[in-house]
Amino acid sequence: MKADPRQFRQDSARAIGDPTLRANLRHTLGRIRARRAEALAAIEDVEALRRIGNAIKQESLRRLPRLLEQLEANLVRNGVRVHWAETLAEANGIVLAIARANGVRLAVKGKSMVSEEMELNAFLAEHGIEAIEADLGEYIVQLAGQPPSHIVAPAMHMNRHQVAALFHDKLGAPDVPDIEAMTALARRILREKFQRAGMGITGVNFAIAETGTLCLVENEGNGRMVTTVPPVHVALMGIEKVIARLADLPPLMRLLTRSATGQPISTYFNWISGPRRPGEKDGPREVHLVILDNGRSAIYADAQLRETLDCVRCGACLNICPVFERIGGHAYGSMYMGPIGKLLTPQMAGLGQAGHLVGASTLCGACFEVCPVQIPIPALLLRLRQEASQPSPAGRALVRGAGGARNPAEAMVWKGWQVLHDSAAAYRVFARLAALAGDRLPAFGPLKAWARHRALPRPAPRSLHRLLRDRPGE
Amino acid sequence: MSDARTRILERLRRAESVRPYYANTEPAREREWLARQPALGDLAARFTREQELVGGRVLPVAGWDQVPAAVAPWVREFAIGSAATGAVPRLDPLRAHLAGALGVRVLTYDREIEAQRAAIFGVDCGITTVLGAIAETGTLILIPSPAEPRLLSLAPPIHLALLERRALHPTMAAFLESGAFGSGTPGSAAPLVTTPPSNLVMISGPSRTADIELTLTIGVHGPKSLLIALIG
Numbered sequence: 001m002k003a004d005p006r007q008f009r010q011d012s013a014r015a016i017g018d019p020t021l022r023a024n025l026r027h028t029l030g031r032i033r034a035r036r037a038e039a040l041a042a043i044e045d046v047e048a049l050r051r052i053g054n055a056i057k058q059e060s061l062r063r064l065p066r067l068l069e070q071l072e073a074n075l076v077r078n079g080v081r082v083h084w085a086e087t088l089a090e091a092n093g094i095v096l097a098i099a100r101a102n103g104v105r106l107a108v109k110g111k112s113m114v115s116e117e118m119e120l121n122a123f124l125a126e127h128g129i130e131a132i133e134a135d136l137g138e139y140i141v142q143l144a145g146q147p148p149s150h151i152v153a154p155a156m157h158m159n160r161h162q163v164a165a166l167f168h169d170k171l172g173a174p175d176v177p178d179i180e181a182m183t184a185l186a187r188r189i190l191r192e193k194f195q196r197a198g199m200g201i202t203g204v205n206f207a208i209a210e211t212g213t214l215c216l217v218e219n220e221g222n223g224r225m226v227t228t229v230p231p232v233h234v235a236l237m238g239i240e241k242v243i244a245r246l247a248d249l250p251p252l253m254r255l256l257t258r259s260a261t262g263q264p265i266s267t268y269f270n271w272i273s274g275p276r277r278p279g280e281k282d283g284p285r286e287v288h289l290v291i292l293d294n295g296r297s298a299i300y301a302d303a304q305l306r307e308t309l310d311c312v313r314c315g316a317c318l319n320i321c322p323v324f325e326r327i328g329g330h331a332y333g334s335m336y337m338g339p340i341g342k343l344l345t346p347q348m349a350g351l352g353q354a355g356h357l358v359g360a361s362t363l364c365g366a367c368f369e370v371c372p373v374q375i376p377i378p379a380l381l382l383r384l385r386q387e388a389s390q391p392s393p394a395g396r397a398l399v400r401g402a403g404g405a406r407n408p409a410e411a412m413v414w415k416g417w418q419v420l421h422d423s424a425a426a427y428r429v430f431a432r433l434a435a436l437a438g439d440r441l442p443a444f445g446p447l448k449a450w451a452r453h454r455a456l457p458r459p460a461p462r463s464l465h466r467l468l469r470d471r472p473g474e
Numbered sequence: 475m476s477d478a479r480t481r482i483l484e485r486l487r488r489a490e491s492v493r494p495y496y497a498n499t500e501p502a503r504e505r506e507w508l509a510r511q512p513a514l515g516d517l518a519a520r521f522t523r524e525q526e527l528v529g530g531r532v533l534p535v536a537g538w539d540q541v542p543a544a545v546a547p548w549v550r551e552f553a554i555g556s557a558a559t560g561a562v563p564r565l566d567p568l569r570a571h572l573a574g575a576l577g578v579r580v581l582t583y584d585r586e587i588e589a590q591r592a593a594i595f596g597v598d599c600g601i602t603t604v605l606g607a608i609a610e611t612g613t614l615i616l617i618p619s620p621a622e623p624r625l626l627s628l629a630p631p632i633h634l635a636l637l638e639r640r641a642l643h644p645t646m647a648a649f650l651e652s653g654a655f656g657s658g659t660p661g662s663a664a665p666l667v668t669t670p671p672s673n674l675v676m677i678s679g680p681s682r683t684a685d686i687e688l689t690l691t692i693g694v695h696g697p698k699s700l701l702i703a704l705i706g
């Protein structure tokens with residue numbers, strides 16, 4: 001399956017027509033929503049906590065260049081090698097160079113959205129290096145040859161029968177939908193890989209500038225394995241992951257795991273501040289950090305769109321989204337899906353590639369209500385819609401591909417609308433005509449497409465102006 | 475790649491003065507918020523309840539000298555035939571009891587992993603001390619060291635952790651304020667002055683996943699059982 005945001009219309013229509021997918025999504029999203037609600041109900045004054053989360057991210061972004069430099073200096077002092085990449089190609093090149101220098105043939109991976117962004121597995125495979133996903137959900141979708149369908153639960157679109165058939169097909173396991181047995185099989189296979197791998201690759205949830213510490217949130221222990229057993233650890237992060245202080249961690253963690261899975265804390269919370277030190281018996285001998293831009297600095301330059309970078313990737317906005325619930329993650333054609341994906345993908349890939357994703361929202365506002373760091377997703381979607389249909393005013397940061405969705409016919413309609421409302425006479429004639437045409441409005445062209453899933457408005461036979469004028473006694 | 479670094483930082487610096495669109499005046503601090511939360515009550519009771527909710531087992535033990543006898547029932551229940559510890563003198567009485575009366579094969583993880591990998595991955599139970607714990611979430615805090623390497627709490631299917639009651643902190647924030655991580659004062663303007671430990675891990679329950687149908691499954695890559703002796 002090739003991910004392509006330009007296929008959104010077709011892919012979302014296909015997803016809506018897939019009853020198995022719809023049932024799987026209803027089942028898992030129902031569970032995950034209930035868990036989040038329960039976890040947040042157990043603490044008081046969640047709103048104030050969300051404001052704190054938002055304030056921490058705002059403050060970190062305000063000082064972003066200085067914090068990145070501080071993080072780098074402290075990591076280097078701790079023995080970590082720091083690399084910077086402007087583009088995905090540069091980031092891939094850096095990982096490959098580290099792998100080659102260490103003679104790596106097999107790499108094991110923890111969950112990393114940045115590595116999905118880089119399409120790192122495919123890139124490494126082209127260069128003769130096998131990369132195996134160690135998170136169970138990621139392992140399942142990798143076996144299936146699919147991208148993840150959710151940023152937290154990558155295989156949530158599949159049910160146990162589908163996973164059993166996959167394990168039967170790819171691993172020769174009995175085709176029995178026993179979740180424990182399937183998990184045990186993955187454990188056995190991956191334990192052997194951890195021990196053979198020359199390199200471990202992970203993402204980063206938070207990077208602490210004041211100490212030079214990389215934090216990794218996980219439940220399975222794969223993150224620990226990947227960052228402990230192989231001789232080399234490469235961590236990948238976007239520039240927005242840095243926070244100033246250790247003291248920022250407790251409130252962000254409090255928000256992150258409750259919003260993501262409904263847990264008060266994840267099973268494992270790893271703080272990595274350097275490679276194996278003299279005297280230590282295990283841990284990697286080299287730790288590298290790749291800091292990736294890939295369009296983020298352009299997002300940063302815009303005062304409003306900058307809020308996109310507050311995201312802590314909890315997935316709560318996906319879980320609550322009525323659109324995501326109906327189409328799942330694959331239809332978005334991007335590693336970032338759901339409400340946050342509609343913000344990130346067009347800003348990274350350009351509005352020309354992914355512009356219509358910003359239209360795939362009812363603007364119901366549920367995502368904003370659940371977002372632990374209060375990203376005003378609907379307002380940002382509106383802003384991107386505006387960017388898509390008209391070039392930004394001069395002096396404002398431009399989103400790549402701005403104006404790309406500008407439609408001359410639509411622009412003409414709005415121009416006509418403006419003329420009608422500027423002139424009382426023209427408006428009167430229009431209202432009269434509309435009343436006469438009534439419900440015989442011809443549905444063709446864009447109007448027909450629009451009306452396929454909606455009822456066309458019916459102008460009343462007598463306009464409001466007319467009714468008011470003809471009121472008895474006037 | 476220093477060019478990429480310069481260009482990225484320059485772009486960010488140019489935009490640094492941009493004022494946020496929605497300015498948030500909330501102080502980025504958890505302290506006042508925490509003060510408004512309901513009291514945690516007895517820390518040991520809270521810790522135990524939270525651990526048990528995520529599938530850990532907690533056993534109160536009066537003192538270190540009671541540990542060998544106290545864990546004997548676990549050795550039988552979990553059929554522990556082999557165990558590994560670090561080179562920690564404090565654990566010698568426990569090791570002697572395991573190897574003697576309980577008939578457990580005991581090995582010491584005291585060489586580099588390259589020389590001991592198969593043995594450590596093959597043992598039934600890893601035994602470690604811990605730095606402390608967080609009562610609110612039932613979380614153990616480990617800072618692996620030359621004496622107690624990381625894999626002891628990760629590779630064997632059972633992890634037996636020895637926690638002193640006096641090392642319980644109410645919250646993660648309280649743990650950080652205790653200064654146990656580095657010697658600076660977290661949260662203050664003063665930067666930490668010492669190098670932080672290469673690895674710190676917080677552990678709340680046995681390894682778990684919910685990646686198939688959001689169904690909770692215990693023991694994916696890490697230990698399947700987490701046993702905690704709460705000492706003191």
Ligand code: SF4
Nearest residue numbers: 311312314315317371
């Ligand atoms: S936008 Fe908010 S709710 Fe969505 S993943 Fe990011 S932090 Fe979570």
